[in-house]
Amino acid sequence: MYYRTGPDGRVVNVQLPAPDAADTMRATHPEDAALVARLLTGDEAAFRSLVEQYHGRLLRLAQVFVGDRAAAEEVVQDTWLAVLTGLRAFEGRSGLKTWIFSILTNRAKTRGQRDKRVVTFSALLGPHAREEPPVPPSRFTASGRWSEPPEQWDDVTPERLLLQRETRALIDRTIAGLPDGQRAVVTLRDVEGLDAAEVCNILEISETNQRVLLHRARARIRSALEQHLRRR
Amino acid sequence: MLTCRQLTEVITDYLEGRMSIMDRLRFRAHIGMCRHCRAYLAQMKHTIGALGRLPPETIPPDVRDQLLARFRDWNR
Ligand SMILES: [Zn+2]
Numbered sequence: 632m633y634y635r636t637g638p639d640g641r642v643v644n645v646q647l648p649a650p651d652a653a654d655t656m657r658a659t660h661p662e663d664a665a666l667v668a669r670l671l672t673g674d675e676a677a678f679r680s681l682v683e684q685y686h687g688r689l690l691r692l693a694q695v696f697v698g699d700r701a702a703a704e705e706v707v708q709d710t711w712l713a714v715l716t717g718l719r720a721f722e723g724r725s726g727l728k729t730w731i732f733s734i735l736t737n738r739a740k741t742r743g744q745r746d747k748r749v750v751t752f753s754a755l756l757g758p759h760a761r762e763e764p765p766v767p768p769s770r771f772t773a774s775g776r777w778s779e780p781p782e783q784w785d786d787v788t789p790e791r792l793l794l795q796r797e798t799r800a801l802i803d804r805t806i807a808g809l810p811d812g813q814r815a816v817v818t819l820r821d822v823e824g825l826d827a828a829e830v831c832n833i834l835e836i837s838e839t840n841q842r843v844l845l846h847r848a849r850a851r852i853r854s855a856l857e858q859h860l861r862r863r
Numbered sequence: 864m865l866t867c868r869q870l871t872e873v874i875t876d877y878l879e880g881r882m883s884i885m886d887r888l889r890f891r892a893h894i895g896m897c898r899h900c901r902a903y904l905a906q907m908k909h910t911i912g913a914l915g916r917l918p919p920e921t922i923p924p925d926v927r928d929q930l931l932a933r934f935r936d937w938n939r
Contacts, residue, residue, distance in 0.1 A: 673938035675931060682930050687919025704926075711930055715937045765871045766903075775866025780899035781906055789912030802917060821914035827879065846875035853910040 663727040670718060682711065685728075688823060689735050695815045696739035698746060706742050710735045732825075736833050765850035781857060798859065805855040809848055816841055817848035865893045870900050874907055 669677035689710055693703035713734050721730060770779040792798050806814055806822070812834075819830045820841075831841050865873075870893055876882050877890050894901055 673935075675934060678934045679927070679931060682927055683922055686922035686926070691919055708926075708930075712933065715934065764868075765874070766868070768868070771866075771868040775868040777867045777899040781902045783898075783902050784906055784909060787909055789909050789916055792909060792913040793916055793918075798913075799917065802913065817914065821911050822917055824915060842875055842879055842881065845879075849875065849907060849910060850871075852914065853907055856910055856913075857906065 660723055660726045663723060666727065667718065667721060667723065685731060689731070691818060692732065692735055692823065693739045695818050696736070696743040698743075702742060702746060703739070706735065706739045709738055713738070729829075732823075733833075763847055763850075765846065766854070782861070784860070787860070792856070798856070801855060801859050802852060805852050806848075809851060812836075812840075812844045813848035813851070816844040817852070820845055821849070865889045867893075867897060867900050867903075870894075870897075871903060874904065878907070878911075 666677055666681065670681070686707065689707045690703055693706040693710075694700070697703050697706060710731065714731055717730075717734070721727075725733070770777065772778045806817060809817065815834055816830060816836075819825045819833065820827070825833075827838060827841055830836075831838055834841070836844075870890065873882070873886070873890065877887065882890065894904060
């Protein structure tokens with residue numbers, strides 16, 4: 632966008648001819664630009680690494696919107712074909728990851744609706760927002776202090792938590808068992824690393840609802856991990 | 864005063880940076896003097912950290928080969 636001062640003294644912007652798409656991309660997402668350039672020349676290794684990098688993540692995302700695994704796999708396949716179709720026109724304003732994710736979420740949502748599995752994430756919050764405390768009230772005294780406090784996870788780090796196959800499986804299982812809204816938000820936010828605004832946009836929920844769903848999902852997963860580590 | 868129980872209820876607001884400065888100070892003050900809530904906050908941060916490092920499943924070789932074939936067609 633280019634700005635100049637209008638006749639009345641106010642700043643107005645002037646549409647310049649669209650810059651070359653490749654220029655835009657080089658400026659905003661240099662790594663993506665290099666990758667897209669390789670893909671456009673038919674570099675198979677580039678496509679292979681793209682697919683290997685994103686396939687599992689796309690599958691994880693698709694399952695937020697569509698019920699069964701087979702449908703999610705189809706959505707991911709369709710997404711890759713759409714990526715190929717759209718690649719020559721890709722302008723790189725949003726970055727490759729965001730672009731691929733948005734293709735996937737659009738397709739997954741459409742598919743979810745077709746399968747009559749319409750999940751309106753905002754409706755899932757309901758009027759009982761306060762009825763799910765992050766920690767059971769029985770773990771506090773009447774005055775609100777811990778009576779059964781959490782343990783110090785002295786030797787625990789996120790990396791160490793994930794070293795054990797059972798712990799990974801436990802986290803996966805716990806996420807899979809969450810109510811749809813919580814599962815959607817925690818998958819997008821914490822697992823895939825999207826920011827709050829993107830998640831609100833994709834799920835069409837308010838910022839407050841997003842935060843409440845995230846809060847409950849994290850609380851349940853922490854609690855599952857706590858019980859798991861105690862049992863060891 | 865913020866109680867331990869209240870702290871567990873507002874922890875996401877804190878981590879998301881959605882707290883007033885006063886509430887934030889109260890939260891920090893509580894964490895400073897309560898080791899149990901420090902442990903709770905640490906557990907929550909480790910949980911979030913682990914979620915962000917969950918490995919996605921790897922693509923099955925046949926699916927990958929199918930996609931590579933589509934890529935060759937596309938490029939023709
Ligand atoms: Zn406390």
